[in-house]
Amino acid sequence: MKMKKILIHSLVFSPDSVSTAYIYNDIALGLLKNGFDVVVLTSTPHYNLVVSEIEKQKIKRKCFGLYYKSIFNGIDVYHIPLKKYKSTLLRIFSFVYWHIFSFFFALTLRNINFILSPSPPLSIGFISILIAKIKRAKSIYNVQEIYPDLLINHQNLNSPFIINILKRLEKFIYNYSNAVTTIDDIFYSTILPRFKDPKKLHIIPNFVDTDLYRPLKNDYKLPSVFGKDNRKIKFLYAGNIGFFQDWDPILFAAKELSNENLEFWIIGEGVQKLNLEKEVKNRDLKNILIFPYQNREHMPSIINYGDVHFISINPKMEENGFPSKIYTIMACAKPLIVITGEKSPLFNFFKNKDCAELITNNRNINFTNSIKKFINNEKLRVEFGNNGFNEIIKNFTKEAIVNKYVLLLNSL
Numbered sequence: 001m002k003m004k005k006i007l008i009h010s011l012v013f014s015p016d017s018v019s020t021a022y023i024y025n026d027i028a029l030g031l032l033k034n035g036f037d038v039v040v041l042t043s044t045p046h047y048n049l050v051v052s053e054i055e056k057q058k059i060k061r062k063c064f065g066l067y068y069k070s071i072f073n074g075i076d077v078y079h080i081p082l083k084k085y086k087s088t089l090l091r092i093f094s095f096v097y098w099h100i101f102s103f104f105f106a107l108t109l110r111n112i113n114f115i116l117s118p119s120p121p122l123s124i125g126f127i128s129i130l131i132a133k134i135k136r137a138k139s140i141y142n143v144q145e146i147y148p149d150l151l152i153n154h155q156n157l158n159s160p161f162i163i164n165i166l167k168r169l170e171k172f173i174y175n176y177s178n179a180v181t182t183i184d185d186i187f188y189s190t191i192l193p194r195f196k197d198p199k200k201l202h203i204i205p206n207f208v209d210t211d212l213y214r215p216l217k218n219d220y221k222l223p224s225v226f227g228k229d230n231r232k233i234k235f236l237y238a239g240n241i242g243f244f245q246d247w248d249p250i251l252f253a254a255k256e257l258s259n260e261n262l263e264f265w266i267i268g269e270g271v272q273k274l275n276l277e278k279e280v281k282n283r284d285l286k287n288i289l290i291f292p293y294q295n296r297e298h299m300p301s302i303i304n305y306g307d308v309h310f311i312s313i314n315p316k317m318e319e320n321g322f323p324s325k326i327y328t329i330m331a332c333a334k335p336l337i338v339i340t341g342e343k344s345p346l347f348n349f350f351k352n353k354d355c356a357e358l359i360t361n362n363r364n365i366n367f368t369n370s371i372k373k374f375i376n377n378e379k380l381r382v383e384f385g386n387n388g389f390n391e392i393i394k395n396f397t398k399e400a401i402v403n404k405y406v407l408l409l410n411s412l
Contacts, residue, residue, distance in 0.1 A: 005037040006114040006409070007106065007137075009128050011082075011098075011121065013042035014072050015053040017296055019239075019324045020118055020144060026209055027116075028075055030402030036409075038075050039109060041102055043082035044068055053295065067105060080105060099127055106131045114409055118142040120150075122166060125173035132178070138412045141173055142204075143182040146190060150320040170194065174201075178412050181405075183322055186345040190319070202408060207401035208327035208392060213300050215333040215389065220301030225291060233262040233375055235337075236306030238299065239325050241270035246312045247279070249339055252364040253371055254285045262375060264288045264310075267302065303332045307381060308374045311346070312339040312367070319344050327396055330355060330388030335381050337370045339363055355388030 008028055012021040024040075032038045045054060059070040059079060068079040082098040085091045106112075112135045117128040125141040132139035148166035151157035157166075174180055175196050181204040182188055188203050195201055237250075254264055264287060266276070273290070280288045294302060303309070309329045313321070322345045329336055336356035340346040350356040357370045374381055 003035060003037045004113045004409070005039065005111050006031060006116060007109060007112050007131075008038065008040045008042075009102070009106065009115055009117040009124060009131070010040070010042050011124060012047055013040050013077060015045050015049070015057045015059075015070075016042075016047040017049065017053060017293065018047045021047070022209075022296065023206055023324060024118065025072065026207070026398050027402060027405060029073055030398060031405065031409075032073075032075060034402065034406045036406075039112075040072070040075060040077040041106055041109075042077060042079055043098055044079045046082055046084050066101070078105065099123055103127050103131060107134060109135075112137045114138050114140065114412070116140045116142065116405075118144050120145055120147050122147050122169050122173060125177065126169060129173065129176050138178040138409075139176075140179045140181065140408070140412075141177040143180060143187060143191065144206075144322070144324075146187060146320040149190075150317055153316050153320060179408060181408070184345045184349060186319070186343075186348045187322070204401060204404045204408070205396060206322075206324040206327060207396050207398050208331045209398050210331050210392065211398075213303065213328045213331040215385075216300065216304040220304050221298075222301055222305060223294060223298055225294075226302075226305075230263075231261075233260075233308070234265055234306045235262060235308050235310055235371060236265045236267070236302070237310055237312075238265075238267040238294070238302060239323065241266065241268045241273040241276055243272060244314055244317050244321055244323075245272070246314045246339060246363070247272070247276055249312050249359075249363045249367040250288070250310070251279055251283060251285065253368040254280075254288050255283060256368050257371060258285070258287055260287075260372075260375060262287065262371070265291065265306065267291045267294060269293045299328065300332065303329055303334060306334060308335050308337060308371075310337045310339070310367075312363075313341075313344065313346060315341055318346065322346060322349075326350075326356075327392060330396075331392045333385035333389035335374065335384030335388070337367065337374070339367055353387060353391055355384045355391060357384075 010024050012018055014025045028038050057070045059068045062069050070077045080098050080102045083094050115128045115132045115137050117124050129139050171194050174194055180200055181202045183205050192198055192201055277290055318341045338350055338356045339359045342360050350358055359366045
C-alpha cells in the first residue's frame with residue numbers, strides 16, 4: 001500500500017519555542033509513526049529562539065536564501081524567510097512575502113495527499129485551501145484560536161470594512177476545507193453556525209507528551225538563572241507575557257501578601273513584559289520575579305519546581321483562546337489557580353475536574369484568597385495535582401490525540 005503524504009503548513013515549527021510549534025512537532029512525529037510520509041512548510045525560526053535548539057536542528061541556506069531546509073527527527077522541514085522587523089510596514093511586507101512564497105513553494109512538492117494547517121493566522125488556511133485544490137489534496141484546518149473574534153473582542157480591530165473581509169475569509173476557510181478541527185466544545189458551539197456543512201467540524205483537543213512532562217519528586221535540575229532554593233512557596237506562570245493575560249490580580253495579590261513566605265515566578269517573553277517589569281518595579285514588589293524564556297528541555301523541571309501554577313486571562317479575550325500549557329502543568333501533577341469567565345473554554349474544561357481553583361469574579365480579592373488557601377495546605381495541593389494528572393493520563397496523552405488525527409485523515 002502506497003504511503004500517504006501530508007504537508008504540515010504552519011507559521012511556527014521546531015526550532016521555534018512556542019506551544020503551537022510543540023504541538024505540531026508531536027503531531028508530525030505521531031503521523032510519521034503511524035505510517036504517513038510527513039513534510040513541513042514553515043517560517044524561518046523567529047519565536048522565543050533558544051540557541052541550543054537551533055544548534056540541534058541545523059538550518060541550511062538554499063537557492064541563495066530564498067528558502068532554508070532542516071531535518072527534524074527524519075522529517076524534511078522547509079523554512080520560508082519571515083522576520084520580526086521593528087517597522088510595522090516591514091513586518092507586513094515580510095508576512096505577505098512568506099504567504100506568497102510558501103504558496104508557490106508548496107506547488108513544487110510532489111504527491112501531497114493532505115495539508116494540515118493551524119490557526120492563527122486565518123490567511124494560512126486560505127493559502128492551504130488553494131494549494132490543496134491545485135494539488136488535488138485534502139485540506140484540514142485546525143482552530144486553536146477564533147479569529148477575527150479575538151481581535152474584535154480585544155478592541156484592536158474596529159474597522160467594519162476589515163472585519164467584514166476577515167469574517168468572509170473565515171467562512172470561506174470553514175466551508176472550503178475538507179475538515180476543520182477545534183479544541184473543545186465551547187469553540188465548537190461558537191463556530192458551528194458559520195458552517196454550511198456542520199459535519200466538517202470535529203473536536204480534537206490538544207495534548208501533552210507524558211514522556212517529557214511527568215511528576216518529578218526531587219529529580220530535577222533548574223537553570224542557574226533561578227539561583228538557590230530559598231524554601232518559599234512558588235506560585236508560577238510560564239508562557240507568553242502579552243495582552244491575553246490579566247496581570248492586575250497578580251500585582252494586587254503580591255502587594256497584599258508581601259509578608260507571606262511565597263514568591264511569584266513569571267517566566268517568558270512577550271509584548272507586555274517591559275510594562276509588567278515596570279509595574280513590579282514601581283510598586284516595589286520584591287516577591288515577583290520575572291525570568292527570560294527557558295529551553296523546553298528545562299520546562300518539566302521548572303513546572304515541577306512550582307508549588308502552584310496560575311493562569312489569568314484577559315476578560316475581553318477569554319472566550320476566544322485556550323492556553324495549552326494547562327496540559328503540561330496537569331501532567332506534572334501540579335495544582336492550578338485559573339482566573340477566567342464562566343463562558344470561557346478554560347472554565348468549561350476545568351469545571352468538574354477538581355484540579356484547579358476557578359475564579360470568575362472579584363478577581364483581585366478571590367485570587368488572593370485562593371493563594372492563602374494553598375499556602376499552608378500541602379494536602380490540597382497534592383490532591384488537586386493528582387486529580388489533574390489522572391485526567392491527562394485518561395484523556396489527553398499524545399498517542400490518544402494523534403490517533404484521532406489519523407482516524408480523521410483516513411476518513412477523508
